[in-house]
Amino acid sequence: MQKHSLIAVAVALVAAGCTMAPKYERPVAPVSGEFPQGGVYATQPVATAGRTAGNRAAPDIGWREFFVDPRLQRLIEIAQKNNRDLRVSVLNIQAARAQYQITRAGLFPSLNAAGSETKTRTPGTLSLPGREVSNQYSVGLNAAWEIDFFGRIQSLKDQALAQYLATAQARKAAEIALVSSVADQYLTVLAYDDLLTVTQDTLKAAQDSYNITKLQFDIGSGSELDLRQAETIVAQASANLQSQARLRAQAENALVLLVGEPLPADLPQGLPLSSQNLLTDIPAGLPSDLLTRRPDIIEAEQQLRAANANIGAARAAFFPKISLTGNFGTLSPTLGGLFKAGSAAWGFAPEITLPIFEAGSNLANLDLAHVQKNIQIAQYEKAIQTAFREVADGLAARGTYDQQIVALERNNFAQQRRLDLSDLRYKNGVDSYLSVLTAQTDLYAAQQTLITARLQRLTNLVDLYQYLGGGWIEREGEQPRPADAPVDYGSAASAPAVAVAPAAAS
Template identity: 70%
Template sequence: MPRLASITTAVAILAAGCTLQPRYERPAAPVAPAFPAGGAYGQQPAASGAESATAATPAADIGWRDFFADARLQRLLELALKNNRDLRVSVLNIEAARAQYQITRAALFPSVNAVASGTRARTPANLTASGRTIAAEYSVGLNASWEIDFFGRIRSLSDQALAQYLSLAESRKAAELALLSSVANQYLAMLAFDDALAVTRATLVTAEESLRITSLKFDVGTGSELDLRQSEGVVEQARANLETEARLRAQAENGLVLLVGEPLPEDLPPGLPLNSQALLADIPAGLPSDLLTRRPDIAAAEQLLLAANANIGAARAAFFPRVTLTGNAGTLSPTLGGLFKPGSGAWSFAPQITLPIFQGGQNVAALDLAQVQKRIEIASYEKAIQTAFREVSDGLAARGTFDNQIKSLERFTGSQERRLVLSDLRYRNGVDSYLSVLTAQNDLYSAQLLLINARLQRLTNLVDLYQFLGGGWIERAGDTPRPADAPADYSMTTPAPAPGTASP
């Protein structure tokens, strides 16, 4: 017995410890060691006022309620995290991957089944030695089977399934961050259309007043029909622009409803106008290497690389013998009543070794495929890093230029407003033609729309940069980050405990 116990222990240790997976080494990041500096990147905003409390705080440590100060937007983000259908699909995909991992991992352990069977058969008398034509056999017992994982085939498959589960968990985390960004950007776009509608209405009022004056001049004979027709054209163009802006505003709200996952509630708290959205601007970019821990899409790509690495171990193990132990123990009797009588015990033990000799090149091709898939995942992982580097760099370039651009557009818009006033005065006093007024009105309207668009782009760039730097996973600064597979809304069904710890 001691000898048998020591053999069993040695077999268990060997089965648990052997693996043919290649040693994993994280590929070097194929990007520069620092983000670009100077030029467009040299005018990054400095912390001031309310931002000073979070200055130099990485995006991943800033809660989305701290970043988005608009109470109306915060409520919409809550609803989106609860109701968005794409996010629900991501959660269900994680549950499916968890179940698949548990199925694969179960093969590491012996399977034991309780079995009861009974058979009755008739054999012709001339074919039996005993002369009995009816024979019966009844059995009750336990069947057990176990593939001893000497070369780590099952363990490699289990590691592959675990890595795929963790990759989906990180992808779901990335989907949540993208959802927050999409809802915020759609909300800001809706506010921009509100501003564009207000500008268009004001332009229409001005155009209608100009038409009234031009009509009076034409009626008394001091104005020309050309001025009248030009004034009418400006009014109709302004009306057409108003319909366009109203349509775009309605479509923007429809897009927001889709992202939120339900019609916008009537009791939403009051919101802030576009020009009063105080998003945190002084978020440090850090180093490109920081993206490896902040960006869930990069973490997901690395988990897929780990899965491909584990798959090589399973493909290598296919070249080696597979050892399977099967056995059963119970009672066996020709009558049902004699199953549990003394002497009815029965058992069998059947170890089996399967050694691949000729597979038509299947195992070689499977190993080649696994190695190619790993190279594909390496390229995908490197591409994810390069994409993240480009997104952050673009965001920094935009953040470094939008403030000065908006200041210039504000001054430009003010100059066009003054130009329109002067042109209108010159026209009313007969010094200039109506064409100068028409041109000034069009230029002012274009300048106002350019200013609104620049303000919108600045805000959406800050939102995107917050996401690109890994922000949005925690609700408030100081919160403990959730595991990547944990839902944001705890009123929803909470998944079962994770088989592995997904990186926060």
């Protein structure tokens, strides 16, 4: 009766999931309660061209709604299936899930079927005549169970579960970052296309000007100084053309790497850089919103929970381990007698192990668990601070780029007009060719600066969308997938399916 009572108490304790882990408390966010306001943050753009976020948070906006370029949308779709870094993230989830299942199995008894034959020989001086060799056959079931009175295994299970959920959030963060990276790289390719167009136009104009100047020099009406000045802009534009062509090719190679396969020939027609029309008025919300919207912050918190659970396992190591082992089956000196009446055999062996002297290893393990938790607290707080800084930087940039680009467009107009007037004055003999060369060089630099600013504005909008937690859902209104959702690789080889953990990451 006493044995059955002990087992009942053990079952009750295990079912209750008792552990010696400290009660988890989320650390206070080490950032301000609001994002910076005033100054560069006060002039946030409003909806343009009929496209508005409508006060929806970034996670509620599908990436197909944020990006309107059909070519970019197709590239993101391909990347989500083929990007190898993302594929590794998914496989890491499967590995973490398997590790959780291995740890969780320790809460339950193990049951094995076993059969054996034992043959022994005893010296004749110690045995009856003709009985020197004896046989023993056995078949039956062996059971073993460590009763988790003090929650050691439960704590290890909680730790493995938290690490699994952290891995799932890491995959979610990787996929969101992939959407942003593909868009940024695609926009970079478009910017190089615009730069090449500007450089080719500049080179053509410079070459025409050089041809006229050389003709004047050949007939003696022009100076060699004017000729060499005209030649410099041709040489500069020619060199820039080769540099930009190289960088454009390398940018496309980087895009191919992100997409995970060569760019298909049947991609839809894309939009130029000036027509991307991204959403510009996504609200930032409060810094506290990032705790539930940013998967990298959720990942850091799950790692903190895992470290907290590990303290429970380290504490439980100071207390006894109680194990129950038993077997039931049949024994017989002959194989044919295994299942005859009277051959039944059983054994029951409860065991308790109490640590007495471990040379300080248990205490050191507990100290290590506390240190690891403190490390995770610092990393969690750093993740929050990093997210706050990224969003604040994005808001500062979003509040200034529109005005900067307007000013640069005015500068481009003025530089073009300056070039036209300088060229007119030179042809009428009022001014030297140096003024034309200077105006042409300044216009070329202004055009490149404007393209760069347009690219930076667009990539900032893309990155801010990511920093606010956007990019996980494909279309507005659809139910977000679990962070551990499998990926359809199509014809690509994929890992075999495994059982889903009892708690899925959101």
